[in-house]
Amino acid sequence: MHLLPALDSPTSSLAATTGNNRAQPRKDAGASAAMTMNSKPELVAEAQAAEPNAPPGWSMAAPYKFPIDKLKRRTTHADFNPLVLVACGSFSPITMLHVQMFEMSAKYIEEHPQFEVVGNYLSPVSDSYTAKALTPAYHRLAMCELAVKDTDIMVDPWEASRRDEQGKPVYTRTADALAHFDHEINNVLGGIQAPDGTYKRARVALLIGADVAMTMGDPKVWAPADIDAIFEDFGVFIVERPAQADIEKVLVPLKKYKKVWVVPSFINDVSSTKVRAHLKNGHSVRDSVDELVIDYISNNGLYQGPGR
Numbered sequence: 001m002h003l004l005p006a007l008d009s010p011t012s013s014l015a016a017t018t019g020n021n022r023a024q025p026r027k028d029a030g031a032s033a034a035m036t037m038n039s040k041p042e043l044v045a046e047a048q049a050a051e052p053n054a055p056p057g058w059s060m061a062a063p064y065k066f067p068i069d070k071l072k073r074r075t076t077h078a079d080f081n082p083l084v085l086v087a088c089g090s091f092s093p094i095t096m097l098h099v100q101m102f103e104m105s106a107k108y109i110e111e112h113p114q115f116e117v118v119g120n121y122l123s124p125v126s127d128s129y130t131a132k133a134l135t136p137a138y139h140r141l142a143m144c145e146l147a148v149k150d151t152d153i154m155v156d157p158w159e160a161s162r163r164d165e166q167g168k169p170v171y172t173r174t175a176d177a178l179a180h181f182d183h184e185i186n187n188v189l190g191g192i193q194a195p196d197g198t199y200k201r202a203r204v205a206l207l208i209g210a211d212v213a214m215t216m217g218d219p220k221v222w223a224p225a226d227i228d229a230i231f232e233d234f235g236v237f238i239v240e241r242p243a244q245a246d247i248e249k250v251l252v253p254l255k256k257y258k259k260v261w262v263v264p265s266f267i268n269d270v271s272s273t274k275v276r277a278h279l280k281n282g283h284s285v286r287d288s289v290d291e292l293v294i295d296y297i298s299n300n301g302l303y304q305g306p307g308r
């Protein structure tokens, strides 16, 4: 399993425009830091030494490859636009609801045909995301891979493994993460083929829970320019999360945006926070976490102490 890409391949470059011109990625996004990593072996060694428990196969030097194994390169319906859903988050650990977000969206899209889903991606954040220590990215990536094994979801390690010149993980703003997907699919791959043989740009849309959408009006958390880019250039599928956010209230500040789709969910209180608490207390999480992920957590002794 490819866990830590070095981000040095041409495909990881964000230099090209995103096709929507607004969400221009920051200059520090991706490629430049990676090239530095590769050109300075001592930094690579240092970064690897900092991750002594990483599973075999983990390599700072392995070139980054955008995952396309489950990407539909051709649509079957001429009338529907290709859509790629991207769920960004901590996934510490990934729960069944994270996977079900995609299933619920697929059902919603089937019932409101406008798009044909051609790709589903998880994009876990890097270890620099929050003040509290996150479970290391290589564990979170490995758990995500296990949870999506029998699904049509792919795990993109790009965000999780970006490093600065010192080899430290860097945070990627969500607008930049979406620009990365747009670039890989529409610029590098050239889009998605329609039944008539022509190529169409795929719409890349963010898939989030209503709790995250609720934070989007706070300029201390999201730069207003990023919010405009995310909602105007990309689009957002918001999955209801009644236990954490009132969808009606969530939608009020987002009224001005047209590319917003609300995906109905069912009443549940599944969250990674709750799973971590259960694990710490020795309680079962079988109802909300995939069995393979539970085994991985237990084999690696995760979530026993403080932190995420």
Ligand SMILES: Nc1ncnc2c1ncn2[C@@H]1O[C@H](COP(=O)(O)OP(=O)(O)OP(=O)(O)O)[C@@H](O)[C@H]1O
Pocket: 087, 088, 089, 090, 091, 092, 097, 098, 101, 207, 208, 209, 210, 211, 212, 239, 240, 241, 265, 268, 269, 270, 271, 272, 273, 274, 308
């Ligand atoms: N039960 C759920 N219903 C709807 N959306 C969810 C649910 N669980 C997670 N999500 C969404 O999945 C994305 C990634 O979530 P994240 O990894 O933060 O999980 P979480 O359960 O919210 O984590 P934590 O409890 O650690 O804050 C976010 O957009 C979040 O809103």
Ligand SMILES: NC(=O)c1ccc[n+]([C@@H]2O[C@H](COP(=O)(O)O)[C@@H](O)[C@H]2O)c1
Pocket: 088, 089, 090, 091, 125, 172, 173, 174, 175, 212, 221, 222, 223, 226
């Ligand atoms: N300014 C931003 O781009 C911004 C702000 C807050 C959260 N996010 C993203 O939203 C997701 C939320 O994840 P959590 O629910 O785990 O906090 C993460 O992927 C995070 O990167 C992005």
